[in-house]
Amino acid sequence: MNRRNRTMSFVWVLLVLAAHMWGRGFGPVAWVLLGLQFLVYPHVAYFVAVRSKNQMRTEFGNMLLDGLMFGIWMAALRFPLWPSYTLFICAAINMTVFRGAAGALLAAAVIACGTLLGAAVFGVHTEPATGPLTTSLSIATLSLYLLVVAKDAYARSLMLFQTRQQLRAKMEEVLALQQRLQEQSTQDPLTGLFNRRYLVEAMERELSRCARAGLPLSILLVDIDHFKRINDAFGHQSGDAVIVHLAQLLRQHARAGDVVCRYGGEEFLLLCPEMPQAAALERAQQYRTSLAAQPLQVGDASIPMTLSAGVATFPEHGDSAEALIRSADEALYRAKGLGRNRVELAGLSG
Numbered sequence: 001m002n003r004r005n006r007t008m009s010f011v012w013v014l015l016v017l018a019a020h021m022w023g024r025g026f027g028p029v030a031w032v033l034l035g036l037q038f039l040v041y042p043h044v045a046y047f048v049a050v051r052s053k054n055q056m057r058t059e060f061g062n063m064l065l066d067g068l069m070f071g072i073w074m075a076a077l078r079f080p081l082w083p084s085y086t087l088f089i090c091a092a093i094n095m096t097v098f099r100g101a102a103g104a105l106l107a108a109a110v111i112a113c114g115t116l117l118g119a120a121v122f123g124v125h126t127e128p129a130t131g132p133l134t135t136s137l138s139i140a141t142l143s144l145y146l147l148v149v150a151k152d153a154y155a156r157s158l159m160l161f162q163t164r165q166q167l168r169a170k171m172e173e174v175l176a177l178q179q180r181l182q183e184q185s186t187q188d189p190l191t192g193l194f195n196r197r198y199l200v201e202a203m204e205r206e207l208s209r210c211a212r213a214g215l216p217l218s219i220l221l222v223d224i225d226h227f228k229r230i231n232d233a234f235g236h237q238s239g240d241a242v243i244v245h246l247a248q249l250l251r252q253h254a255r256a257g258d259v260v261c262r263y264g265g266e267e268f269l270l271l272c273p274e275m276p277q278a279a280a281l282e283r284a285q286q287y288r289t290s291l292a293a294q295p296l297q298v299g300d301a302s303i304p305m306t307l308s309a310g311v312a313t314f315p316e317h318g319d320s321a322e323a324l325i326r327s328a329d330e331a332l333y334r335a336k337g338l339g340r341n342r343v344e345l346a347g348l349s350g
């Protein structure tokens with residue numbers, strides 16, 4: 001319980017007990033004790049708690065002490081019904097907020113101990129009747145107390161809700177960041193195509209899948225012809241634009257299951273699961289003719305370009321990623337040697 005609520009509730013209870021004690025012949029010692037208990041003690045308990053190393057434990061100890069002393073007051077005042085009930089329920093609610101149902105039972109236990117202690121000191125007397133002022137004050141105190149507890153519960157659930165919202169927003173941020181990092185680790189920043197690291201994983205996976213299913217798998221190794229000349233003639237930026245242009249073309253004609261990746265500077269690799277050799281050759285030719293037919297317009301310059309490609313198919317040209325890439329690379333090298341702007345099929349392996 002916070003300091004303000006604790007201090008206030010003790011003042012209300014003080015009023016209830018004072019109303020009951022008034023006119024019943026209690027001497028100055030009883031009034032001083034009442035003041036010490038309900039006006040001074042809450043502040044002392046608070047300071048002890050905030051200075052303690054384990055604040056929660058000390059605060060719990062304070063609550064047990066509250067209950068014990070409330071029991072003594074009940075016995076000392078001869079168990080007046082409304083004030084006793086007010087003391088009991090306030091202590092029980094406090095400890096329930098703190099420890100749940102077990103807290104309520106503990107409150108009942110310490111209050112019982114307090115009443116026994118009080119009875120031992122002051123004797124066992126019961127005078128349950130209370131005057132109308134005490135009764136009204138008790139009802140008002142209880143009502144106020146319950147309203148304060150309800151208001152605190154509302155503030156806490158609101159805070160919990162806001163914390164959850166913030167946590168959710170943070171989680172979304174973290175997930176988006178994670179996804180971006182994941183993309184960055186598998187994507188080529190210039191073209192947005194997959195990078196070589198992703199290809200290695202995808203190729204192993206698709207090769208074993210196709211091998212298990214007895215299906216073919218083709219790869220196309222594509223390289224822009226005389227790219228150095230394009231860079232030299234039109235500048236590095238135009239060279240980049242050419243790379244992006246070819247990347248778009250490759251992606252545009254790829255099927256859903258194909259993996260298009262930037263394999264090196266101006267070199268691309270298409271992984272085409274379930275694609276037989278003839279279809280792969282046809283696809284490579286399609287890329288070659290499309291690129292040659294569309295010179296890229298960069299500013300005023302029209303950049304003509306062609307590509308060479310090497311095609312290799314599993315299982316004819318290799319049964320591992322490494323062997324297939326080697327075969328496609330040899331075919332590409334042959335295409336370059338034979339004058340470029342052409343597609344070559346890998347030689348049979350073994």
Ligand SMILES: Nc1nc2c(ncn2[C@@H]2O[C@H](COP(=O)(O)OP(=O)(O)OP(=O)(O)O)[C@@H](O)[C@H]2O)c(=O)[nH]1
Pocket residue numbers: 223224225226227228229231235236237238239240243264265266336340
């Ligand atoms: N603009 C640009 N140039 C790049 C990039 N990556 C590599 N290059 C350049 O690409 C050129 C590749 O040149 P080469 O390997 O000699 O090949 P080529 O000129 O295409 O000749 P062939 O492949 O034999 O037809 C080099 O000059 C690299 O600097 C890039 O991301 N952007």
